[in-house]
Amino acid sequence: MYGRRASQLLKELSTCEPGQLTSFNTDVFDQVLKECNAHHLELQSLMRKIQEEELDVQTTKNAEHFGAVIHHLSLMRNKRCLMAYMYNRAQIIQSLRWKLGPVLPQEIQEKLNFSEEEYFKNYSAALESYASELELDLTVDMVPPKDPYIKVRVLDDIGDVLLSDQSPNLARHSIHFLKRTDAEQFISQGLMEELLG
Amino acid sequence: MSRYFDIDDIIMEDEHSAVFFKVGANGVGLLDPSAETNRVEQGSRVELPFWLANELYLRQAVSVNVPPCFNLKTRREIQADAACVDLRSRCPYFYELGCKVAPLIGDKTIGSFLLYAFMNRFKDILSKAHSAAFAVAPRFLPLLTKEEMQLYEAACSSMTGFKKWRVGGSRFEKASILGKKKRSSE
DSSP states (O other), X not given: OTTHHHHHHHHHHHHSOTTOOOOOOHHHHHHHHHHHHHHHHHHHHHHHHHHHTTOOTTTOOXXXXXXXXXXXXXXXXXXXXXXXXXXXXXXXXXXXXXXXXXXXXXXXXXXXXXXXXXHHHHHHHHHHHHHHHHTOOTTSOSSOOSOSEEEEEEOSOOEEOOOSSOOOEEOTTOEEEEEHHHHHHHHHTTSEEEOOO | OTTSSOHHHHHXXXXXXXXXXXXXXXXXXXXXXXXXXXXXXTTOEEEEEHHHHHHHHHTTSEEEOOOGGGSHHXXXXXXXXXXXXXXXXXXXXXXXXXXXXXXHHTOTTHHHHHHHHHHHHHHHHHHHHHHOOTTTHHHHGGGOOHHHHHHHHHHHHHHHHHHHHHHTOOOOOOOGGGOSOOOOOO
């Protein structure tokens, strides 16, 4: 009660690495919502007591009033914690779209709530419609480019891929000379690595 | 308003401090674990989180005591040698809490005390962040508050970025959320 459970949610978020995501903690989330209902009921009963004693609700400052104030403040605190939890997770999900592209790997998909998956899809769709209007892919060139082509070694079997200027067979451990904008997506998903020297 | 969603701000406001209730409050059992009835009596001493103490102070329902991390013992230790004091075990949000609590308890010396502590510790943090190898760092890292940790990490990351730029390694990186790649057994 009184905001203690809600802080647990946020401590969870703060202890994991920045940019990483934990599973959506539905249990604690629901418990906090139940606590909010309990606070609300207490608040209403205290207000009723004030009215029964025929005191003016606006100006009385007796013990019931302060009890009601404490319940109201706990409600506001729970609301703030829940909203901050959702907001910070939503920020991480947004950054995932930029780093990993429109399809999320399975292990990350499992950690998302249903509404967070919807959020990701809608955000992805909005980004794509904006990019297609500009006719520019915004998620490449996140680092200032130096060369138009880079040498890469493939780490995972991808198979035949159709790229803008070639269609190489991306077998494991093979080395290719790809356009930087094409390779960037694969590198950030961990499927390729850049070769230097 | 920009701090409404800030996680550090919210967790910081959870720090407890003792308050004296100037009025009674009904229907709030469980707020004071030692109370037998469903209310808090006038004049009772309760440990409240900062966010609640702040709001009740503004409504003139409580008077707030000095939080234990700013008491005389801590002040003496900081004056003796600021850099070695373990502030994280006392209060991980030492500076922020001090800034927010100062108007509540009417103590005008907290500001200068925080500044003195910070100045002395910052010299150490800065020099160690820019020069220390990983072997030296863990010894004094647990003493830092959250704010100091953020400064330290910012300095470390800018040093590694500089070294990487000078050496000239690959600038493309795998997205950090994917974690370590599992090598398939072959």
